[in-house]
Amino acid sequence: MNRRHFNRQAMLITAGLVLGGQKVFAKTFLSAAQAKQIIWPDVLMEAFEVTLSKAQMKEIKSASRTRVRNNVIKGFKAESGEWLIIDQVIGKHEFIDLAVGLDAKGKVKGVEVLTYRESYGDEIMNPKWREQFTGRGAEVLVLDQHIKNISGATMSCRHVTDGINRLTHTWEQVLQHV
Amino acid sequence: MYDMKGISRCQTLLGTFVQIDIEADADDRLLLSASDAAFNAIHEVQDELSFHDANSALSLVNSSAHLAPVPVSRMFWDLLSWCLCLSKDSDGLFDVSVAPALLNDGRLPNHWPANLRSGNHESIVMNNGTVYFEQAMALDFGGVAKGMAVDFAIQAIKEALSADLVQATVNAGGDIRMYDCHQQVVGVVNRCQNVEMLHMQQVAVASSAAYYDNGVSAIYHPKAMKARKMDHTVSVFASNCQLADALTKVAVLDLNHSVLNDRGAQVVLS
Structure with a gap:
């Protein structure tokens, strides 16, 4: 059996398998540095970190109508006022890493998903288990080595839209004054 | 920048996550511009055909095509013609005029009163680059536009990289097309x-x-x-x-x- 035939046989055996139990599908697309190259290709930027006060978090939550989970805002900043914020939102069950570019007026220049994660499996059918799991991450098999694309799943991006809205309000309330 | 003769990017478009993977015998600049072209192709479909955007071309047709014929773009014309043909071939099972039912169930934003809309795909008149509804109705391309956008994105990648393209996949929320x-x-x-x-x-x-x-x-x-x-x-x-x-x-x-x-x-x- 030559290698090509072996690979084909192996693929045929693998395909058709059902991966039971709870599994995380995770796929990394870009690093933060690559996202910076895409969103702000010719802009010199330095790393920044801003810690939000409780009052600021409350203001942002009230203005954006979105929960503020993390009090630390990180990313890159240019002297000319451009920002690249590296942020996380919770998708259906798992964290999704984002890079959001804001221009000097706080307008969104570009958004790139850095890492997408989602859970599938029997346990997700159980709402109590799901509730317990949400936002805590998972130490389970990462599938992106085996499966690069998933079909038949609902993949609403509402959480990302909410996250971007929260970050534009974070600029409005805090970052533009830094 | 990538050093792997490939690029993987993901953005949020069409209400979902759009993932683009390209492998090609090309430099970073070309890979990046090919992926940009693919995302832009999807943006164009979104701007034209979004039911959720009250300012899209589709929303203009839905709001006024029952009053007078509305001129539409070539993209709109071709897609609607294709959909009507499939409606006929599927004995009406595929129908882009089911939007009022989705509106009533809250699955689509209600820009206009849904209960006034009773027409179906047979009420659509296409003539000389215009669309007219013989009865008030609403079109929704939600069951087909995502797939079309994915096709456009693959086409954009093929045009950008031509013979250098090795493999490409565009996945819009589970609607997937591959080159090879x-x-x-x-x-x-x-x-x-x-x-x-x-x-x-x-x-x-x-x-x-x-x-x-x-x-x-x-x-x-x-x-x-x-x-x-x-x-x-x-x-x-x-x-x-x-x-x-x-x-x-x-x-x-x-x-x-x-x-x-x-x-x-x-x-x-x-």
């Missing part, structure tokens, strides 16, 4: 929410699942105007993603309909 699907697999979330691996039998696949809403799908029977209950995830493999996307609606409503075979589709239940 040889020995490729796709994970399909089955009725138990487990991931089942299927071979890419053709270059495009789209799936419809109902596990997330107590077995009730977002696919409406055009005659009953009710959401269809589903027992399985239905995946349709086809020669392009627009067709795969549209035929999932037919397959969910009638698995044995002849149009599936006539259009060369393969259906897998999982």
